[in-house]
Each structure stands twice: as structure tokens, then as C-alpha cells.
């Protein structure tokens with residue numbers, strides 16, 4: 001399976017600067033790609049386009065030749081964000097947050113170190129690291145084919161970072177999920193990714 005961005009242009013405002021200008025890239029589901037560019041070059045924007053949160057002004061985003069926007073219901077391209085507290089509904093208990101995913105396997109919850117007792121809590125009653133584990137689990141539903149990880153470990157302590165990345169690497173490799181990772185931590189990207197795409201030429 002492949003995820004393609006074909007001749008995509010995007011700007012936030014009509015009179016604003018083009019964040020992407022006729023940009024193309026392809027990622028296979030066997031790849032782990034690091035997305036590299038200085039701050040403000042459009043890495044998060046690109047992830048939002050790939051996962052269908054934004055619609056391009058021009059060009060196409062295709063999953064195996066079919067527009068990502070045509071997948072109704074659960075999107076096989078899932079994004080995990082830097083700040084997990086902004087990615088969950090504060091009014092839902094964590095067991096309901098998990099149900100928003102696509103039949104998340106019990107095994108994934110266990111491997112991510114999610115404790116039974118956390119399920120009845122609200123997001124505000126968990127730490128950032130605990131919440132991020134839920135966001136990852138929710139994004140790893142059975143139909144996920146690509147995972148976009150946008151600075152997912154920046155706010156976490158080193159032990160949590162290492163647990164999360166070790167799990168994620170095993171999971172995407174075994175399930176043949178394509179990974180696109182954004183991080184300002186170059187050594188982390190070198191460890192996790194098999195190739196890189198630069199947005200700054």
C-alpha cells in the first residue's frame with residue numbers, strides 16, 4: 001500500500017504565503033520516514049493534509065490510488081499530535097476515548113502500559129505521558145495503514161519516550177504500517193526512521 005501526495009499546494013489564507021507549492025512525495029507501508037525541515041516550514045501542515053484534516057488547494061492525496069478524503073468513517077491514515085490533552089474530548093472517560101478508535105486490541109493497551117484503573121478517569125486526571133499512550137492506542141486501530149507521529153514524544157520524560165518508541169517500532173514493523181515521524185530530535189529520527197524527506201529542499 002502507498003500514500004501519495006501529488007502536486008499539492010496549500011496556503012492558510014488566500015493572500016498568505018504558500019506553505020506547500022506543487023509538492024509531491026510517496027511513502028510505502030514498509031517505510032519509516034522522518035520529515036525534516038526547520039520550524040514553520042509546514043511539517044504539521046503536511047501531516048494534517050495527509051490525514052485529511054486539511055484539504056489541499058491543488059493536487060491530490062491518494063491512498064493506494066484512491067483519495068484519502070473518500071474513506072468514510074475510520075481513516076486508515078491516523079495522526080498523533082504533540083499535545084495529547086488537545087486531542088481528546090475532556091468530557092469523555094478514557095474507556096470512551098478508546099472506543100472512538102477502530103476495535104483497539106487489548107494487547108495494544110497492555111503493551112503500552114495502560115492500566116485498567118485509568119479507563120474510568122477523565123483526561124484531566126492523567127499525566128501527559130499516560131494520555132499520549134491512549135492517543136497512540138486509539139490511532140492503532142485494526143484498519144490503520146499509515147501513522148503520522150508529529151512530535152509525539154517531545155513533552156515526555158526519557159523513560160516514557162523510549163517505552164513508546166520501542167513499542168511503536170515493533171508494532172509498525174509487524175503490522176506493516178507506514179510511519180511518518182516529525183521531530184526536531186535528529187538522533188531520534190535517525191534511530192527510528194529508514195529514510196528522510198526534506199521540506200526545505
Ligand SMILES: Nc1ncnc2c1ncn2[C@@H]1O[C@H](COP(=O)(O)OP(=O)(O)OP(=O)(O)O)[C@@H](O)[C@H]1O
Pocket residue numbers: 012013019037038039040041042043044045046
Ligand atoms: N491555522 C493556521 N492559520 C494560519 N497560519 C498557520 C496555521 N497553522 C500554521 N500556520 C502557519 O503555517 C506555517 C507552517 O506551520 P506548521 O505548523 O505546519 O510548521 P512546522 O514545520 O510544523 O513548524 P514547527 O516545527 O515549529 O512545529 C507557519 O508559518 C505557521 O505560522
